[in-house]
Amino acid sequence: MKFTSSYEPQNFESDIYAAWESEGLFNPSEVNNQSAGAKTPNGRPYYSIVMPPPNANGNLHIGHGLTIALEDTLTRFYRLQGKSAWYIPGADHAGFETWVVYERALEAQGHSRFEYSRDELYAQVWDFVQEQRGNMELQVRALGASCAWDDLTFTLDENVVSRVYKTFEKMWNDGFIYRGEKLVNYCPKHQTAFADIEVEHKDEPGFLWDIAYEVVENSAISGGGEECTSPRPSAGQRAEEEEALARNDGPRELRVSESTSDRKPRNRTIIISTTRPETLFGDQAVAVNPFDARYKDLIGKFVKLPLTNRTIPIIADEHADPEYGTGAVKITPAHDFDDFEVGKRHNLENLQVIGDDGRMLPAAGKRYAGLSTEECRALVIKDLRDQGLLLGSHEISHAVAHCYKCGTVIEPTLKEQWFIDTEKLAKLAIQHLDHNEIKFYPKSKQKVLTNYLAGLKDWNISRQIPWGIPIPMFKKVRTESAGTGKDNFSDAADWIFDTRVNLKEIEVGGVKYVRDEDTFDTWFSSAHWPIVCTDWTEAHGSPYYPLNVMETGADILFAWIARMIMIGVYVTGEVPFKEVYLHGLVLDAHGKKMSKSKGNVINPMDLVAKYGSDAFRLGILRGRSAGMSQAFSEESVIAGRNLCNKLWNISRFIDGLVNESTESFEATKENSRISRGEHGRAQNVAGATRTALRSNRLVDEGNQTEFSLAKKTSGDSLHYDTLSMSEDWICRELNSLAKSVAKDLKSYRFAEAVEELYSTIWDKYADWFLESEKIFKNLPLLKRTLENLLIIAHPFMPFVTETIWQALSWTDGFLINQSWPTPLNFDPISAENFTRLQETVLEARRVLAGLKDAVKGVDIGLLYGDDGLIEENAELLRALTHTDKIGPTKGSPRGIRLALSGREVYLDVSDDILKVYKDALTERILSVGRELDALEKRLENPNYVAKAPAHLVEETRQGIADKTALISRLKQELTVIE
RNA sequence: GGAUCCUUAGCUCAGUUGGCUAGAGCGUUUCUUUGACGUAGAAAAGGUCAGAGGUUCGAGUCCUCUAGGAUCCACCA
Secondary structure, three states: OOOOOOOOHHHOHHHHHHHHHHOOOOOOOOOOHHHOOOOOOOOOOEEEEEOOOOEOOOOOOHHHHHHHHHHHHHHHHHHHOOOEEEEEOEEEOOHHHHHHHHHHHHHHOOOOHHHOOHHHHHHHHHHHHHHHOOHHHHHHHHOOOOOOHHHOEEOOOHHHHHHHHHHHHHHHHHOOEEEEEEEEEEEOOOOEEEOHHHEEEEEEEEEEEEEEEEEEOOOOOOOOOOEOOOOOOOHHHHHHHHHHHHOOHHHHOOOOOHHHHOOOOOOOEEEEEEOOHHHHHHOOEEEEOOOOHHHHHHOOOEEEOOOEOOEEEEEEOOOOOOOOOOOEEEEOOOOOHHHHHHHHHHOOOOOOOEOOOOEEOHHHOOOOOOOEHHHHHHHHHHHHHHOOOEEEEEEEEEEEEEEOOOOOEOEEEEEEEEEEOHHHHHHHHHHHHHOOOOEEEOOHHHHHHHHHHHOOOOEEOEEOOOOOOEOOEEEEOOOOOOOOOOOOOOOHHHEEEOOOOOOOEEEEOOEEEEEOOOEEOHHHHHOOHHHHHOOOEOOOEOOOOOEEEEEEEHHHHHHHHHHHHHHHHHHHOOOOEEEEEEEOOEEOOOOOOOOOOOOOOOOHHHHHHHHOHHHHHHHHHOOOOOOOOEEOOHHHHHHHHHHHHHHHHHHHHHHHHHOOOOHHHHHHHHHHHHHHHHOOOOHHHHHHHHHHHHOOOOOOHHHOOHHHHOOOOOOOOOOOOOOOHHHHHHHHHHHHHHHHHHHHHHOOOHHHHHHHHHHHHHHHHHHHHHHHHHHHOOHHHHHHHHHHHHHHHOOOOHHHHHHHHHHOOOOOOOOOOOOOOOOOOOOHHHHHHHHHHHHHHHHHHHHHHHHHHHHOOOOOEEEEOOOHHHHHOHHHHHHHHOOOEEEEOOOOOOOEEOHHHOOOEEEEOOHHHHHHHHHHHHHHHHHHHHHHHHHHHHHHOHHHHHHOOHHHHHHHHHHHHHHHHHHHHHHHHHHHHO
């Protein structure tokens, strides 16, 4: 097996993944079996994490890409740390989302959901999902997720449903569930109710209309029924009305017109303000604030409801805000959440005037029935204006509720639904949160969540869609109340819990019951995810419950995290996870939200195909911190791809050294020469060369089993000695990397971990250590350090590291289940000395680069005086500075002294070149002088000396001494030149 | 109306409890066929850390205010 000159992920990723999977290396019980027992005599510690289940029949988007990168990095890290890591994958039936897709497909075929029974629809969607399924799972694999596929849970699996029913039954018995006729958020388009959380409030411009209600002394003409009977305008007229309404200036100019002023009511009027005039047919009262002096005398009187013959009372309620509008507000309990509450307080009737399809009901009167709410609004405005009852309008901005899926305006509608009384659940959850049983990243979200739970309203869990878990409730068939359509409000006693949801009708104790047709809100079942995925049971619990971490998007903190905690503590008595890591949104390159309409959506699979999975993961993790929405672009993926290639070539180089005596290295050299030639040659030649290089692939198409069969003779590569300062130094740096990456990942500091990995691989290992090894060729150490580096890098870039592991001539088994590196032995003094040598090297390079043309083509030599460090490492210094020769001064130093590093080292250059250097030297003296001034100033401050920690003061003193010495050295240099 | 977060290099972002000359990637400039890598190597330019005040020996970091931006929650008719 040979290394090609550049890493081509497409050639390896799927084979590597298949090898891992077929070897069962993702399963918790079987990983790390090589070193089992070595560290944990009582068995491996458990580590569990669940994948927020992606839509079973959808494709992954960029958010999934981030999710999997984060979660898989954690999983692989803890697996290498010796834990029994269980990353549990899932697939979501995505109740509403999938239903919307299916209903659209149904409509496209000219069918309607109303043609089928619920059971038929359920079966149809099931088939639809099974057909579409599979893409998502392939994409999760492509991203490298090391999840236990055998344990994949689909949200409609039997164990999920039975667990959800158990909880529901417990809640029903505990009295946490109730059937209530309440106003719910209702989407007229999808004809289903929603929980509060599924509603999007948007600030929109609108109008506040002032309407005069005529005050009457008593309710003599009350009784409803009677209505405005004038003919309704034609469709054309209506269109005009709407158009006028739509014009910005239209309603604003409405006045009590001349022609109608004579019809202005003579009686006293009360002017109410409303944004929804079309609901006035459902008005049951006009409310004023009890402390509002303007209306005090009117309380208890009645008003005639315009456009009808009904009268309604004027009531006192604090809901009316004297500061807002006219201070008087119409109360429509059946179509407004606030008014519903007011209605309850004053025993008002809930008169529905808008139907489930969003059209006006007959109760609104013949003239208006059947109109859409928009049409009705226009007509009402026109009619009121004609009657002189419309007294004005104001442009306002107000929050309007929309369906989060289709954007249709949510119509608060009176419905009988199942509700969870969340008060006790939320209280329980808050208790656990207040005990800090869950650690949040970012921390601030804990407070946000607690605040949310404290104000949580009852949770509507009924959905009027067939695709979901059926609600296991049956209602007694009541023969006696058959006739009165009004009396469909049901008693709790009429309902029984039963899980035979496949039956439409059941008989219990001789009484017939019919099934409720609704399904559960998907968040109700999702709330059970940690319980279900870890196979938790009442009898045995689960060693993997609570989860170690719940990683998901910050946007579903309320919808999912909050509900998992409530259900988790309710069912198990324990919080469902110990830590929560919330990621922000992935924004486009300019920090804008990605959206289809903007056309700035990045498909993660495109990037994976182009640059490889590892590059994508590195790119998306770079700079990522908890809770923050952050820009992302192809550029960062390219940087990741480059790092993969760098690591590949590091390995290629080392493997070459290891195999130096064999032909393989010669062949590699040959290839590298060819590939370098590519760039300057015609394209057709380059193409042919590339094909030739491909033949060096690690795995041929016809030989895919190679990984699973890979069993090399296990060499004893653990013994090494350090031969040079650079080797002690790299051991120190790798130890430090292993430690800080572990620390960073344990506190979810992905950005720092990636950064450190990047700079260690590139700036330290390749640029300094490997350059030094071109001299020392310490093979045991090269092998050992590369192994450590690959292990540490593996969680972030699993494919390339495993591919390298398989390609190296001396490694055995799989990288994925190695152990996190133990510290390497090294001489700390020697390691520290290397940093001194680095300073000298850097200074030499800087000086030479500054001399530019003066040293072009000139052979440069180095001279060293009485300096043990340099003398012992002369060849290393020469190689790193890319100078041509090095030797002792033999007592007569000359040339440019590398004075900054304080060493007795000279660049042996001619007098002409020395003169060129003079300016740079002068500038350097000045700059060091400025630094010295700053330090001295600090020490002049008596408070600093007195109060700052002693070691800092000492450091400052040392700094002054060093700089002073440096300046004198530099000045001496200057005199030598002159 | 309430809450949370953000503002650091041309761009995108790091910068744990305050402590030497504020970092990275990408981009920019110059140089370089070096035993792997041009998807590379070497060197460099580029910052009043949004603004103002405060605490402190010392502030990008803590406090207050201001300005700008983002997000979430909320029934404002």
